[in-house]
Amino acid sequence: MGKHTLGELQHAIMQVLWARDEATVAEVHEALFDERGLAPTTIATMLRKMEDKGVVAHRVEDRHFVYQATVSEDAVRSTMVSELLDRLFAGDPAALVSHLVADHDIDEAEVERLRALLNHAEARKDENR
Amino acid sequence: MGKHTLGELQHAIMQVLWARDEATVAEVHEALFDERGLAPTTIATMLRKMEDKGVVAHRVEDRHFVYQATVSEDAVRSTMVSELLDRLFAGDPAALVSHLVADHDIDEAEVERLRALLNHAEARKDENR
DNA sequence: CTCCTTGAACTACCAAGGTAATACTACCGA
DNA sequence: TCGGTAGTATTACCTTGGTAGTTCAAGGAG
Structure with missing residues (x-):
C-alpha cells in the first residue's frame, strides 16, 4: 500500500x-x-x-x-x-478535534452527534473487556 | 489573506x-x-x-x-x-471526527479528553444564551 | 474502398515544492 | 592589501499536479 x-x-x-x-x-x-x-x-x-x-x-x-x-x-x-x-x-487526534471544536463552529446538533460517536466508541471498548 | x-x-x-x-x-x-x-x-x-x-x-x-x-x-x-x-x-467536521474515532484507535483517555472538550464547547454555548 | 469522426496517445507547458551546486560579495585576519 | 571564509544570490534540475493541443488509429458512413 x-x-x-x-x-x-x-x-x-x-x-x-x-x-x-x-x-x-x-x-x-x-x-x-x-x-x-x-x-x-x-x-x-x-x-x-x-x-x-x-x-x-x-x-x-x-x-x-x-x-x-x-x-x-x-x-x-x-x-x-x-x-x-x-x-x-x-499525530495527536484529540488535538485535531480540539482545533475543530475551537475553529469550525460546530453547532449543538453536531456536538450531540459527536458525543454519541464517542459513546459508541467507548461502548465498543467496553464490550471487548 | x-x-x-x-x-x-x-x-x-x-x-x-x-x-x-x-x-x-x-x-x-x-x-x-x-x-x-x-x-x-x-x-x-x-x-x-x-x-x-x-x-x-x-x-x-x-x-x-x-x-x-x-x-x-x-x-x-x-x-x-x-x-x-x-x-x-x-466540509462536515463531525464526519472527520467519526473517521478519527473509527480509524485512529483513540484510547479511553483520549475519549475522556474529547468528551471534556465537547462539554466545554457546549458550556460556552450555554453561556451565550 | 475512402473519408470522417471519435477517442486514445503523445507531446508540451506551467506552477510549486524540494534540493543543491556555483557564483558573488563583503568582512576579517595576516 | 590580499586572500579566505561566511553567508546570500543566482541558476538549475527533478517531481508532481494540472491543463490542453496535436497526432494517430480504427470503426462507421457513403
Missing part, C-alpha cells in the same frame, strides 16, 4: 468513480464539466497519470476505456488524514 | 520559527539537520521562496538574515484543516 495522496482534480475524479463504480473518460468529463469546465483531454491525461500511480485501473470496452478506482475512499481518507495529523498535530 | 498551505519542508521550517520566534538560516538548518540532513543552501532557498509567498519575513542583522514567521501556527492549521475537511468530508 503506497501513499494514496490525491490532488484536487484527482480527488474530484475519484469521487465520480466511487459514486458510480466505473466510468468512461467521457462520463467523468461530463460529471465534472459544470463545476470545472475542463477539456476532455485533461481528464484523460489525468486518468492516465492516476493509473500510473496505481489509484485507478482501466478496461477496454467497446472502443473506449472504462476506469475504476483501485483504492477505496476510506483508504484515501486514512492516509490523508494521518498525514495531516502527523504534520499539523504531532 | 491567501492560502497558507505549506509543504512538508516548509512546515518543518515554520515549526522552528514558531518555536523560537526568529532564527537565522544557519539556526534553522542546524535545527533540522539531524532529521533531514539537508544542505544549508536548501534551507536558504526555501526560506526565500517562503518569503516570496508571504509566510515569513527577514531582517538583516550583523551580516546575516534573521527570519520570522508572519503567519501563526493556528492560521496555517485553520486553512489546511479546512481544506482537508472540504475535500475529504464535504
Whole structure:
C-alpha cells in the first residue's frame, strides 16, 4: 500500500468513480464539466497519470476505456488524514478535534452527534473487556 | 489573506520559527539537520521562496538574515484543516471526527479528553444564551 | 474502398515544492 | 592589501499536479 495522496482534480475524479463504480473518460468529463469546465483531454491525461500511480485501473470496452478506482475512499481518507495529523498535530487526534471544536463552529446538533460517536466508541471498548 | 498551505519542508521550517520566534538560516538548518540532513543552501532557498509567498519575513542583522514567521501556527492549521475537511468530508467536521474515532484507535483517555472538550464547547454555548 | 469522426496517445507547458551546486560579495585576519 | 571564509544570490534540475493541443488509429458512413 503506497501513499494514496490525491490532488484536487484527482480527488474530484475519484469521487465520480466511487459514486458510480466505473466510468468512461467521457462520463467523468461530463460529471465534472459544470463545476470545472475542463477539456476532455485533461481528464484523460489525468486518468492516465492516476493509473500510473496505481489509484485507478482501466478496461477496454467497446472502443473506449472504462476506469475504476483501485483504492477505496476510506483508504484515501486514512492516509490523508494521518498525514495531516502527523504534520499539523504531532499525530495527536484529540488535538485535531480540539482545533475543530475551537475553529469550525460546530453547532449543538453536531456536538450531540459527536458525543454519541464517542459513546459508541467507548461502548465498543467496553464490550471487548 | 491567501492560502497558507505549506509543504512538508516548509512546515518543518515554520515549526522552528514558531518555536523560537526568529532564527537565522544557519539556526534553522542546524535545527533540522539531524532529521533531514539537508544542505544549508536548501534551507536558504526555501526560506526565500517562503518569503516570496508571504509566510515569513527577514531582517538583516550583523551580516546575516534573521527570519520570522508572519503567519501563526493556528492560521496555517485553520486553512489546511479546512481544506482537508472540504475535500475529504464535504466540509462536515463531525464526519472527520467519526473517521478519527473509527480509524485512529483513540484510547479511553483520549475519549475522556474529547468528551471534556465537547462539554466545554457546549458550556460556552450555554453561556451565550 | 475512402473519408470522417471519435477517442486514445503523445507531446508540451506551467506552477510549486524540494534540493543543491556555483557564483558573488563583503568582512576579517595576516 | 590580499586572500579566505561566511553567508546570500543566482541558476538549475527533478517531481508532481494540472491543463490542453496535436497526432494517430480504427470503426462507421457513403
